[in-house]
Amino acid sequence: MEKEKMTKTQKKKEKTPKKKTNFFKEVRKEVAQVRWPSRKEMVKNSVATISFVVFFAAFFYLIEVIFAFIKSLV
Numbered sequence: 001m002e003k004e005k006m007t008k009t010q011k012k013k014e015k016t017p018k019k020k021t022n023f024f025k026e027v028r029k030e031v032a033q034v035r036w037p038s039r040k041e042m043v044k045n046s047v048a049t050i051s052f053v054v055f056f057a058a059f060f061y062l063i064e065v066i067f068a069f070i071k072s073l074v
Helices: 008-033 039-073
Strands: none
């Protein structure tokens, strides 16, 4: 009989912990399905990324120096 007298907000409060619990259970399930890279793959990808960053930084710096030199001639 007490459940019949509950208001809508009381019902929402009652359901909220279950929703949060279900959400975190589902998140854990999804994270378990993720294929995490091995240490070797991680190192390989990190080296490649850092190499590309250094290469393009040097490339754009060189372009800037060339344009600055051209501008100084004009």
